[in-house]
Amino acid sequence: MRPPATPVRTGAAPGTGSLATALVHEHVTDAMKAPDLLRLTDNIVLARFETMKVYAALGAVRTLLARGTVSPGQTLVDSSSGIYALALAMACHRYGLRCHIVASTTVDATMRAQLEILGxxxxxxPPSRSLRLDQERRVRRVRRLIAERPGTHWMRQYHDAVHYAGYREFADLVDAALPGVPLTVVGAVGTGASTGGLVQPLRGRGRPVALTGVQPFGSVTFGSEGFDDPEAIIAGIGSSIPFDNVRHRLYDTLHWVDFRHAMAGAVALLREHAVFAGLSTGAAFLTAAWEARxxxxxxxLVIGADTGHRYTERVFARHREALDARAxxxxxxxxxxxxxxxxxxMDWKRRDHDVRPPADHPPTDHPPTEEDRTT
Structure with a gap:
């Protein structure tokens, strides 16, 4: 295990006239995990990540190693639409583990090349315009891998609460940077770990933190499975299968946003604040701007999960088509x-929600059956 980053005194920063303190990190995951906090307006702050799920992957891998659940050299496998895949690959690179990713159709060539070079x-x-079909294929493939390769550990980012652990560090950062203010966290729900893993520790310290979740249409997580957004999958913010890591009682307010509105938010964030971020961040920014009014x-506090690079062609190259977010x-x-x-x-009011998969949906999280081994 590598030592933590150590502070190093550097030369004068340009224009400051004084010495600046910098950190020399021992691994890129230390450099990438913490966000930049940017004040966009008087009452909107963006937590801008390069890859947010480094917190989740590092926290999970460290916890599993400490428990003896996994050991160096073992293979970790999971399904991902992109940013968790990269985070897990980097965590495995750091701690001497092997990594196998069952990737969504939304993973582009740049992301895939990084994953492969990392080992x-x-x-x-295959390509799909259906969130449900893409996720079903991934789950089936993961379950077949587990059946075929004994000793492989399924990370289960959608279901294993170990992924909450890493976000306590994010909560410490937010608590120190934004002390004593009434705080509303606005973020894509996705697996539930980032929003839940941030809000639970803050509330545990007695802070009156509200949580606003963002969902796409077509997701079962908060009851929009009867809708179909014909334009695109918004990677990572919704699901066609129930996620155990989503704790519905944590959420005060829910927003359901379609692709074109998420696109409007992402383009507006770049145009107004020079921040190049992904579709989930665009949806959260659009939502936060309305909530702030x-x-x-x-x-x-808007959670900006990743940069906009994988959306260049589908979103930013089409910026002239974007709706006016302010309207x-x-x-x-x-x-x-x-x-x-x-x-x-909708005011969700921290209520429960009974999420049931469709009758024809395959099981998502139990030991493989003989049928899985032969399909």
Whole structure:
């Protein structure tokens, strides 16, 4: 295990006239994991990550090694739409583990090349415009791998609460940077670990933190599975299968946003604040801007999960088509029966939600059966 980063005194930073303190990191994961905190407006702050799930992957791998659940040289496998794959590959690189990724159709050539050079084996699903079909294929493939290769450890980022562990460090950073203010965290729900892993420690310290989640249409996580967004999969923010790591009772407010509204938010974030970020960040920024107008007394922290590079062609090259984010408003609803595209908002009020997969959906998280070994 590598030692932690150590502070080193550097020369004067240009224009400062004084010595600056910098860190010399022992591994790139230390340099990448913490976000830059950017104040976008008086009451909106962006936590801008290069790859947010480095926190999740590092925290999970370190915990599993400490428990003796996995050992150096062992293969870790999981399904991913992109940023968790890279984070897990880097964590494996750091701690001498092997990595096998069953990749979403949304993983591009740049991401795949990085994974392969880091030593990961990559199985990528064929092109699909269906969130459900893409995730079903990935889950089936992971379960076959586990059946065929005894000793391989399934990381289960969607289900294993070990992925919450790393975000306590993020909570420490937020608590120190934004002390004593009424805080609303705004982020894509995805696996649930990033928003939940941040908010739970903050609330545990007595802070009155509200949590606003963002979902795409077509996700079962918060009841929009009856909708189909025809333009694109918004990678990493929704699901066609139930995720155990989503703790519904943590969320105060939910927004459902379609692709074109997420695109509007991503383009607006770049145009107005020079921040190049992905679609989930664009959806969260759009949502936070509206929430900030409704609640100007609160500071809204937007989780910016990754950069915009993998969306260059699908989103940013089409920037002239983007809707004017400032002119967009959500439909306020009081129940899921009223849910409507392209953008809806509901006071969730920290309630439970019974998420049931469709009857024809394959099992997602149990030991492989004989059927899995032969399909």
């Amino acid at each position: 990961a084996t990559v199985d990528q699903m 409704q609640h100007p007394e609160r500071t809204h 967009l408003e959500p439909l306020r609803i009081t129940g899921l029966a009223d849910l409507a595209m392209p953008w809806s908002v």
